[in-house]
Amino acid sequence: MLANWSEILEKIFSYTLIHDGFVATVPIFYACMCAVISRQANIVNIAAEGIIMFGAFFGFAASYFTGSWICGVLAGMLIGVLVSWFMGKAYLNYKVNIFVVGLSVNMIAASGTRFLLNAIFGANGNFVSDKVQAIAKVNLGFLNKSPVLSSLFSGYAVTDLFIIPLVIAVWYMLYKTVWGLRLRSVGLNPMASMTAGIDVRKKQMQALLLSGACAGIGGAHLSLGYSCFFIEGMSGGKGFMGMAAMQFGNANPLAAGVGCVFFGMSQSVASRIAPWGIPNQFVSMFPYVATTLVLAITVIIQRMKRRREESALVGKKA
Amino acid sequence: MLKVKSEKFETTIRIVLAFVFSFVLFGVVIAICGHNPIDAFYQLFRGGFGSKFNFGSLIEDFIMILTIASAYSLTRRIGYFNLGLEGSFYLGAMFSAAPAFLLPDLPKIVIIPISLACGFIVAALYGSICGILKAYYNVNEACTTILMNYVAMFFCDFMINNVWVSPGSPIPQTPRVQENAMFAKLPLSPSRASTAIFVAFLVYIFVYFLTFRTTFGFKIRNVATNARFSDTVGMKSKRVVLATVMLSCGLGGIAGGLEVLGIYGSFIQNFSQNSAFQGIIACLLVNNNLALVPLSSFFISFTRAGGSGMEYYTGISSALIYTVTPLMILFVSMEKMFDYKRFFRFVRKIFVRNKEMNVKE
Numbered sequence: 001m002l003a004n005w006s007e008i009l010e011k012i013f014s015y016t017l018i019h020d021g022f023v024a025t026v027p028i029f030y031a032c033m034c035a036v037i038s039r040q041a042n043i044v045n046i047a048a049e050g051i052i053m054f055g056a057f058f059g060f061a062a063s064y065f066t067g068s069w070i071c072g073v074l075a076g077m078l079i080g081v082l083v084s085w086f087m088g089k090a091y092l093n094y095k096v097n098i099f100v101v102g103l104s105v106n107m108i109a110a111s112g113t114r115f116l117l118n119a120i121f122g123a124n125g126n127f128v129s130d131k132v133q134a135i136a137k138v139n140l141g142f143l144n145k146s147p148v149l150s151s152l153f154s155g156y157a158v159t160d161l162f163i164i165p166l167v168i169a170v171w172y173m174l175y176k177t178v179w180g181l182r183l184r185s186v187g188l189n190p191m192a193s194m195t196a197g198i199d200v201r202k203k204q205m206q207a208l209l210l211s212g213a214c215a216g217i218g219g220a221h222l223s224l225g226y227s228c229f230f231i232e233g234m235s236g237g238k239g240f241m242g243m244a245a246m247q248f249g250n251a252n253p254l255a256a257g258v259g260c261v262f263f264g265m266s267q268s269v270a271s272r273i274a275p276w277g278i279p280n281q282f283v284s285m286f287p288y289v290a291t292t293l294v295l296a297i298t299v300i301i302q303r304m305k306r307r308r309e310e311s312a313l314v315g316k317k318a
Numbered sequence: 319m320l321k322v323k324s325e326k327f328e329t330t331i332r333i334v335l336a337f338v339f340s341f342v343l344f345g346v347v348i349a350i351c352g353h354n355p356i357d358a359f360y361q362l363f364r365g366g367f368g369s370k371f372n373f374g375s376l377i378e379d380f381i382m383i384l385t386i387a388s389a390y391s392l393t394r395r396i397g398y399f400n401l402g403l404e405g406s407f408y409l410g411a412m413f414s415a416a417p418a419f420l421l422p423d424l425p426k427i428v429i430i431p432i433s434l435a436c437g438f439i440v441a442a443l444y445g446s447i448c449g450i451l452k453a454y455y456n457v458n459e460a461c462t463t464i465l466m467n468y469v470a471m472f473f474c475d476f477m478i479n480n481v482w483v484s485p486g487s488p489i490p491q492t493p494r495v496q497e498n499a500m501f502a503k504l505p506l507s508p509s510r511a512s513t514a515i516f517v518a519f520l521v522y523i524f525v526y527f528l529t530f531r532t533t534f535g536f537k538i539r540n541v542a543t544n545a546r547f548s549d550t551v552g553m554k555s556k557r558v559v560l561a562t563v564m565l566s567c568g569l570g571g572i573a574g575g576l577e578v579l580g581i582y583g584s585f586i587q588n589f590s591q592n593s594a595f596q597g598i599i600a601c602l603l604v605n606n607n608l609a610l611v612p613l614s615s616f617f618i619s620f621t622r623a624g625g626s627g628m629e630y631y632t633g634i635s636s637a638l639i640y641t642v643t644p645l646m647i648l649f650v651s652m653e654k655m656f657d658y659k660r661f662f663r664f665v666r667k668i669f670v671r672n673k674e675m676n677v678k679e
Binding site for chain 2: 021044046049090094096097099100101102103104105107108110111112114115118119237238241243244247278281282284285289291292295296299300303308310
């Protein structure tokens with residue numbers, strides 16, 4: 001029995017887990033960057049899910065019609081920016097509740113992509129085609145001799161690898177540039193930054209557009225890099241997992257990245273547990289439960305910490 | 319007082335304008351797709367009101383949507399964004415079915431309340447998870463509720479595949495409930511519309527009275543406007559939030575129960591394809607104005623029934639109508655976008671300026 005268990009564990013936690021886990025993490029990462037940028041500007045952007053759906057569909061369609069994955073990714077990015085621009089107009093100019101905007105965008109994306117899939121490709125629910133060019137994979141041929149090294153470092157899609165510079169760039173922009181400082185000040189205290197002469201609305205709009213671009217690329221990656229087909233509802237809560245990761249990292253891109261990796265890993269570990277007699281539904285449930293639990297625990301811890309800091313400053317609260 | 323009245327009038331005009339605008343958009347999209355928009359509208363109406371069956375399926379949807387919209391309205395009032403209604407809809411359906419096939423045959427008047435109460439309790443407990451996290455720890459509810467929805471769905475899936483299995487059925491589902499637990503059908507014979515509609519109206523009236531005529535409703539409305547004030551006065555806003563969320567999710571569970579006991583007779587896999595969100599749309603469409611909720615619920619259920627009719631007769635995917643209704647929410651909520659008074663002022667300004675220029679010349 002014990003030998004059996006260790007064998008199972010060995011199979012689950014082998015070196016290939018790193019590759020699979022990273023691949024599963026990337027879509028969540030893109031959603032997380034979307035959430036991080038808009039959260040820093042004090043916008044709770046729940047539309048990541050919808051923008052990912054839009055990006056997935058338009059990226060897929062662009063790749064279908066042009067036969068080039070670069071066009072696909074660009075189309076995904078563009079549609080992300082467009083949708084966020086619309087959201088920004090609604091939220092900043094017309095003062096609609098941001099949750100209402102986000103929910104509407106999510107619902108429009110869910111049914112709109114279904115409609116467009118039917119209207120353009122004549123397909124119901126899912127669509128696969130040879131004409132679609134998937135995102136190129138970076139294969140390092142000289143590593144082929146060693147299965148471990150080639151599994152670890154080779155065979156990622158370009159957008160998989162792009163996430164690493166993206167996260168660093170977002171972190172750099174937010175914490176090391178003037179633009180980022182102003183953006184964060186808008187997020188912390190809009191009134192004060194207005195007094196300091198910052199155009200709050202413009203800053204928030206910029207943040208929204210950037211976050212839309214991130215989520216749009218994430219969507220294109222989902223349908224062209226992560227897999228090479230389009231199914232309705234293929235985002236499957238990834239946008240919200242990204243948001244959870246954002247809260248986990250307290251809107252710091254690097255810390256949030258840790259959360260993303262955890263959620264992605266839990267997904268791929270769950271898919272590896274499946275063959276050992278655990279019901280399929282619990283396996284699919286696992287990432288969601290893990291995400292909710294981790295989110296709850298981190299928020300509670302953060303809150304306790306903040307309270308302690310507050311009490312040191314103001315004196316004990318009765 | 320007068321001002322309030324005119325404001326109400328303006329809101330109504332705005333909603334109507336938003337409707338007209340979205341339907342024009344709808345027609346344009348249909349025309350682009352190469353169909354005749356007028357024919358599509360005709361089929362849409364026929365799908366909703368064309369025959370006894372069509373009207374019946376409209377009522378089927380109306381029962382569920384009215385219940386969910388009323389439930390959602392409670393949490394909307396306190397600013398809690400309850401997307402977990404889909405999950406409570408599932409759990410409510412499952413656990414309303416459970417006593418109805420586990421218990422021995424009981425008279426109608428006993429088994430139906432037991433079933434609905436069971437669904438209510440389970441759904442309310444499910445809602446309390448996110449409610450506690452929101453009220454006491456301020457965890458973002460939009461995130462947790464959506465993620466918990468998946469958990470609820472997979473849990474129900476597990477139950478019908480492993481615990482409460484109905485052997486020999488092509489789609490996984492629970493065993494059929496006893497005949498006494500089913501609501502009597504309305505005289506719209508080919509459709510499955512049932513007398514559950516009275517329960518739905520009961521829920522609506524309950525929510526209306528609770529919000530506007532009871533102490534608890536007063537607390538809800540106070541917490542909504544100023545939580546700190548109500549804390550100071552001694553209302554315990556956190557407890558009010560939690561209670562409201564649990565109540566709302568419980569009512570969402572009742573909606574699931576009505577769906578199972580009124581229509582299907584057993585919990586079927588994937589019986590609701592995000593239909594709880596239609597109820598949320600119905601509530602948001604009228605800006606949480608409870609008096610208008612039945613009307614908007616009726617409208618949404620009309621679009622649902624009509625959409626499938628339209629799909630059947632013209633081949634336009636019914637997904638289009640599901641795209642238009644959330645757009646409507648945006649248009650309705652964009653207060654300044656359909657500010658017809660400003661538009662009139664703008665037009666008058668142009669005219670006046672032209673006149674002045676004419677005079678100058």
